[in-house]
Amino acid sequence: MTDKFLIATMLLSPLIGFLINGLLVNYNNKSYLRSGIVATVAAAISFLAAATLFLKLLGVSAPEVVKAHFFEWINVGQFKANAAFVVDHISGIMILIITGVGTLIHLYSIGYMSHDEKPAKYFSYLNLFLFNMLILVLGDNLLLLFVGWEGVGLCSYLLIGFWFTDSEKAKAGMKAFVVNRIGDAGFILGLFLIFILFKTVEFEELAKLTYAPELGWGLLTFATMFLFIGATGKSAQIPLYVWLPDAMAGPTPVSALIHAATMVTAGVYMIVRLNFMFMATPNTMMLIATIGALTAVFAASIGLFQNDIKKILAYSTVSQLGYMFLGVGVGAFKAGMFHLMTHAFFKALMFLGAGSVIHGMHEEQDVRKMGGLSKKMPITYLTFLFGWLAIIGTPLFSGFFSKDEILWKTFASPMGSKFLWFLGVLGAALTAFYMTRLMALTFWGKSRVDKSVHVHESPIVMTLPLVILAVLSLIGGWVGIPEVIGHIFSIPNGWEHWLSKQVVDAAAHGSHLEEWLTMATSVILAGCSAYCAYFIYTKKADALEKLKNQYGKIYNIISNKYYIDELYQKTIVVPLVLLSKWFWSFVDVKIVDRTTYLLADIVRGAGSSLRLMVNGNVQQYALYIVAGMVAVLVVILTR
């Protein structure tokens, strides 16, 4: 099969699925099974094509890239952008994650959306999302990446507000789109700067160029910084993270696919894709690493006291994305990508697990009303357990390897620092705490479930994806076992090797001893933190109350998410609306419009003879024009 055919199949299969469910099937069709199967098969075909392409790259004498050029999209002046797609070692990983995890989530959705009124619509959006996400990672130029970038944002908007009769949910969708658009405006300016500087936006061309490190504040630094603004929007980093927690209004599988595993990692992907350019702008890199580390800690701290199971996971996602940015910010692009992948496994798993809990509890999302679910939902519990072990960094689990790699590189890379490493470890400790709290409140301890709620385990279409993802959460990290451990068992670090074709990391300097010590530090701290949470939330609920009363103010600030939403509302939204109203009712109506009346009055007052003429009689005006024209002509011709 030709490369072009495979790439076309991978891209078009979800698009066709979207069209079938969106156009052919009656809009209100309630047959969730039919539309679900169509969409899942579309996703699975896409996965098969992606896997075939990936295997092509894996071979011994494999090509470095697989390309397919479809048509010339825009060609104006000097600017050129093709509809052309590239599978290389970076996008190869991404397409596997997107279509693989995507297919599992499609399958899961058949169960989850079985009671919904408009499953066909839901599945069509989900397919459309896959299509756009693939465009994002496969596009051979920055503009095509942006097409996918905005496209996934659109699908996110549609799916967050899927249950649109609830005004709050519709609002959450809108907020996501608008906040993302702020980032997108930054992205597009970054794209312009790159085009002005290099006269091309094609990745291949850009990668061929050499970049002198720009230590000051030149155009390239601004370019990468603007692109990073785009990333803070899409990947929910400070200061544009606010949309992601609200995005939990969407159906839970959507949160798993879009708001955990794939779309929100687009910012990380973009930076890895342009790693050669970012490496040349140390100021931007420092900003990225700092924002990443701060977001990791900040979001984790909010996660400590949230009570909505999905909100906890949402803040956790923001925090974990922070780790990825910390990684790429210190020049550890491969580690950032590595965490992107493992996070896709264990966070998708936990979101789907949460969905299973919500489904089994009949739409209950408050962890205070759960407890002791381990017995009633054994598969959900066991798989969730894997996710929990992975995210808190239990050795051998996938999250351990990737997070450790980021922390170590932060410690050892010349672009990192001890302080950033400290923030990273602090975040890891907080993560262990809030995730253990979630486990304790949901699955362990005594049941606080309302008597009227009949809890049940989810059907197999939902638990099967959980099991697969649980296995991946365990073994997914084994492809990138760090050298310090690997050389004992003589396991090579396949991940590093795989990506080194297209990605060049900053060299890390540090001894094996330091690496072991830093690893031990984070594991021990996270372990202690997890134990504390376990102890408090299963054994000593009353002690917690005491603490709450003692530190009431701090608790309130944190549980109200530092009042950031309120701050934005008061400092940006309200003033903007007031300004707009002033523009309208004062500038437009009172000044601009009135001035024209004033001018008319002046003309009218110019003389009584003129007054007779300006009488609003249109025919007369027309006569004046003709008369005036003749007069002017006469003057000119007789000159």
Place this chain on the structure above:
Amino acid sequence: MILSLVTFLPLVVGLVLLFFKSDKFVKIAALLLAVAEFVLSLALLKNFDSTTASLQFVEKYDWIPQFGISYFIGLDGISLWLILLTTFLTPIIVLASWNAIDKKIKAFHAALFILQTAMLGAFVAIDSVLFFVFWELMLVPMFLLVGIWGGEKRIYAAYKFFIYTMVGSIFMLVAIITLMAMAKTQLGVMSASLLDFYKLQIPLQAQHLMFLAFALAFAIKVPIFPLHTWLPDAHVQAPTPGSVILAGVLLKLGTYGFIRFAIPLFPLAVEYFSIYFIILGVFGIIYGALVAMVQPDMKKLVAYSSVSHLGYCVLGIFALNTEGVTGSLYQMLNHGISTGALFLLVGMIYERTHSREIANYGGLAKVMPLFAIFFFITTLSSIAVPGTNGFVGEFLILLGAFKANKIAAALAATGMVLGAVYMLWMYKRIFFGLPGKLLTGHHELKDLNKREVMVLVPLMILIFVMGIFPNLFLDKTKASIEGFLKNNNQMQVSLNK
């Protein structure tokens, strides 16, 4: 011959239709003839030579030879698509006003077709006096469309529209006559031909004055802030077909005028004034968007969004580079399609509920799902989501602006955000949430019927085709736009010496 045929066929149709009795027959005949006109105009597209920047389909006959005025028409890659936009929108407008126009049906169609000829004539005229005649001719049918078939304050709005435009026109006329006189002194013969005007050596002072005279006429038409206040009134009072023509084609004559007359004729003045127009364009983008955001009336919101969108067009034109001007031209077409569609959609819901108050709505997506989809696609085009036509235009304009002036482009990029805010906020308030107070009383509210779907589908298809395959359209414009810019640069250089 064909160009004259395309230009005057609507006029003939409009006049002939007046002689028929049956309203039903008039409607059907109007629709068929409007389609025929569109098909006829496709012949222009088919025979268009995209390799040259010079005028095509040229026809030239003496008209008033004493003054050098001739019937001189032709088209190039810049006017080609605007002409096709005009002929494309007319059948859609006829079909859309099937039931909406319920009085004086013959007169309505006559006005519509006469207006079409006037607009086409203005796009093809190369003789400046001929252009002026068509330019003025547009006023009368538009005045009637607003004044007869409009809303409650239609007379006020019609006059406001008329007088505003007239004020601008007078100065333009004076400038045209001056140019004719200059032709007499410099070239030896009096001429009103634009091609002769291009040859003139115009002193700096005169360039400034005459540029401003032309610019005033065009700026009112566009409209550029602060000359825009006639637009919301005209739009709100105009019947749906009037709004569609106004937004779809009429406003473009302003931006077209800049490209055809004001800029190539007065390059030195452009060099001096372009920064002010860039500022006005950027300000218009932001101002229009912000004012649109707080409008309680759908139609007014769309009207102010036009101010914002046309701000992009102005910005792109005065960036004076290929990307900017191409984007601007594309945006003119896009705006004709997306804003035209928005006015059609607003009209369709107004026919059902007789309310345009956004606050009265809510939950409409549940009641009219098909309508909601069409409205959403149009919204996507309006806020320039990639894959739709709006994106290509907005992107090219911002890119061109960025090359010309980075700060202006950065400020204009905020329009990307604000556009999403006002459109999605309106969408949310109309379609999402629980059914609003108006809808609870309208249980019988019906979704779109077949005729309405037929009205909208061509527009929806174009939104995507133009977004995904822009080269189909832009290939035809390349040579002309390059020619326009080259001409401008050369003249600036030679005159500066």
